[in-house]
Amino acid sequence: MVGVQLSGGLGNQMFEYALYLKLKSMGKDVRIDDVTCYGEQEKQRVNQLSVFGVSYERMTKQEYEQITDSSMSPLHRARRLLYGRKDLSYREASCNYDPEILRREPALLLGYFQTERYFADIKEQVREAFTFRNLTLTKESAAMEQQMKECESVSVHIRRGDYLTPANQALFGGICDLDYYHRAVAEIRKRKPDVKFFLFSNDMEWTKEHFCGSEFVPVEGNSEQAGEQDLYLMSCCKNHILANSSFSWWGAWLDNGKDKLVIAPEKWMNGRDCCDIYTDEMIRV
Structure with a gap:
């Protein structure tokens, strides 16, 4: 066994x-x-x-x-x-x-x-x-899904919260910083100019402060305990900017689009070689 x-x-x-x-x-x-x-x-x-x-x-x-x-x-x-x-x-x-x-x-x-x-x-x-058989979308999530399907959507996962604790900072800190997201956004825009970025975060106030403008859409209303709503919505987007997190890894992987762009951080963890977490389609910046 x-x-x-x-x-x-x-x-x-x-x-x-x-x-x-x-x-x-x-x-x-x-x-x-x-x-x-x-x-x-x-x-x-x-x-x-x-x-x-x-x-x-x-x-x-x-x-x-x-x-x-x-x-x-x-x-x-x-x-x-x-x-x-x-x-x-x-x-x-x-x-x-x-x-x-x-x-x-x-x-x-x-x-x-x-x-x-x-x-x-x-x-x-x-x-x-990993088909969402038991998912009932909230009214807000259903409306967001429709938006994502009608444009060249990009999921952007910004994980803070638990990643800010001293133990997690040692492992994950300083990797997906503002510079990383600016590089990732620029890389997406270079390849697909007419895009809209949908923001997923466990610290939305910080996220909205640093990513504002009509091209950035905060995805709000879903708690971390109801993460399946956000995971499903990530998978509905046509392109993806990952945090160094298994959650956004799966959000991008579940999107079966042939022309999707997936941007990932050059490094996944501090002090560890995690090269196998990257799939062939990922663009590391």
Whole structure:
């Protein structure tokens, strides 16, 4: 048996589920652990995949304890004292493609698996799985969708909020700054002059202060807890400017347009080589 541990928000869960589909396509017996990483404060993040109406086999408590050798029964505790713990968990070696992820069995796979390389050969299956079957658009979102379809629309994802904490600043800070967005906007305008930019952000007041004018349209009214509305609207745009975030990565990936432009930051994380997160179509600026 192989387990895939679900963690993080919607964008991360999508990468983890895509890996689940890949392992299933290889004929493996696969389960998803959707419990361990979500405590009381993160209950609202559990299984955000429900917007797609996907299903999966869940790992039971007994299966988790067996694969991680974590049973608290007296017999298992005594054996661990004598012989040590036999934990079959495996964490991805880096933020790039790790072939060991597809080879390990039995194992509980830990990580984010943020590269298309894991599922490139089952792309259409992944795309079909991530159809918004259970999404009911708000009136505001429906009106915004119509606007996006009627113009040469560009989604612009500006992630602040949690990215401003000291821990996240060390990893993600200073990459998608104002200079990056100015370069990205200029690159889009150079290639497609008649465009309209739709702004997605978890700090819209800051965003509106720095991006104003008739060509910039703030997408407002959707909370982070209702991120599926924004993800769907991103996917409706015809071009994309990404933040260094799995959320906007998927927003662009779900857009199946043949002529789309996708602009991404030259670097994804500080101090780490994340070259495999980029798809062939991405223009790095």
